[in-house]
Amino acid sequence: MSILDFFQSSKVNEMDVRIRNLEKLLEEKNTEIEQQNQKIHAILKQISKLGKRMNTIIDLSNKQAEPGGEGGAQYETSQERVWSGSHGYRYVVHHANENWLETRVPTWEMLLESMPDVQSVLEMGCNIGANLKALRHLRPELAISGVEINKPAVDMLLADGFDGVRQGSIIDIELDQKFDLVFTRGVLIHINPDKLEQTMKNMAAHSNKYVLIYEHFDHEVTELEHYSRRVPEKEAGQGYQYWRDFSGLFHSFHPDWEIVREGVRMTVDAKPHNKGDMHWTIFRRNH
Numbered sequence: 001m002s003i004l005d006f007f008q009s010s011k012v013n014e015m016d017v018r019i020r021n022l023e024k025l026l027e028e029k030n031t032e033i034e035q036q037n038q039k040i041h042a043i044l045k046q047i048s049k050l051g052k053r054m055n056t057i058i059d060l061s062n063k064q065a066e067p068g069g070e071g072g073a074q075y076e077t078s079q080e081r082v083w084s085g086s087h088g089y090r091y092v093v094h095h096a097n098e099n100w101l102e103t104r105v106p107t108w109e110m111l112l113e114s115m116p117d118v119q120s121v122l123e124m125g126c127n128i129g130a131n132l133k134a135l136r137h138l139r140p141e142l143a144i145s146g147v148e149i150n151k152p153a154v155d156m157l158l159a160d161g162f163d164g165v166r167q168g169s170i171i172d173i174e175l176d177q178k179f180d181l182v183f184t185r186g187v188l189i190h191i192n193p194d195k196l197e198q199t200m201k202n203m204a205a206h207s208n209k210y211v212l213i214y215e216h217f218d219h220e221v222t223e224l225e226h227y228s229r230r231v232p233e234k235e236a237g238q239g240y241q242y243w244r245d246f247s248g249l250f251h252s253f254h255p256d257w258e259i260v261r262e263g264v265r266m267t268v269d270a271k272p273h274n275k276g277d278m279h280w281t282i283f284r285r286n287h
């Protein structure tokens, strides 16, 4: 058989088809390996994230929280003293694992829609920054600040790059700057009722444009006694969590502020003693 005959023979055609099939198979296997690699990469990323969270918890449990916290004795109210001390510290440890992407981002997406002209924010009582992290995630260009009474919480935020966070009490802190948005979430409920007027006026004094109040609502001022009982450093005659109409109270002190939007976050599946909705109101300065 001549060489020409050989190349024209069906044997060569057969080999060609086989090689093409093998190449196709190789390509499919490569794609499979690439997909597996991507999955492994995602799992490793998840493991590294969990490792970081574990380290945070270990760091925190190695730290000692003095009763009254660093400089805690200086605070005037019992509520400030317990939050700057070991009660506040236990809260930090308990919440170190919050998945803020799920618990906070959707709410902030919705709230920011009504405040498109915000460039700077101040959270009063920011703890370890579940809200601040959601805001940084959604709007990396925002100038983000916070005030927090608990030192371990402040240290964690500073270590996480939130340079605009200060330790202090929102009742009387005076910052040399104003912000487009000043807000509290789940914080006014822990302020001594006699200091609410001063605190709310301090919120307004630090705002250029908006104040957001996001707190547990009740028609009457209601002390959550089961909560107060769980505060080991509690003092006689003091409550540590109160629900009320905080937005209404803010408006009574600032009747000239306009209500931009308000809403309710319902807690349908909460334990009976925790039943209660969070009401939120966005106020805008009129002058």
Ligand SMILES: C[S@@+](CC[C@H](N)C(=O)[O-])C[C@H]1O[C@@H](n2cnc3c(N)ncnc32)[C@H](O)[C@@H]1O
Residues within 6 Å of the ligand: 079, 080, 083, 084, 088, 124, 125, 126, 127, 128, 129, 130, 131, 147, 148, 149, 150, 153, 168, 169, 170, 171, 184, 185, 186, 187, 190, 191
């Ligand atoms: C229930 S946590 C809410 C934290 C945060 N706003 C959030 O939504 O995750 C209450 C926070 O307010 C802080 N806090 C309570 N009283 C304060 C005060 N007088 N000044 C500053 N922070 C205070 C506590 O230390 C705690 O971090």
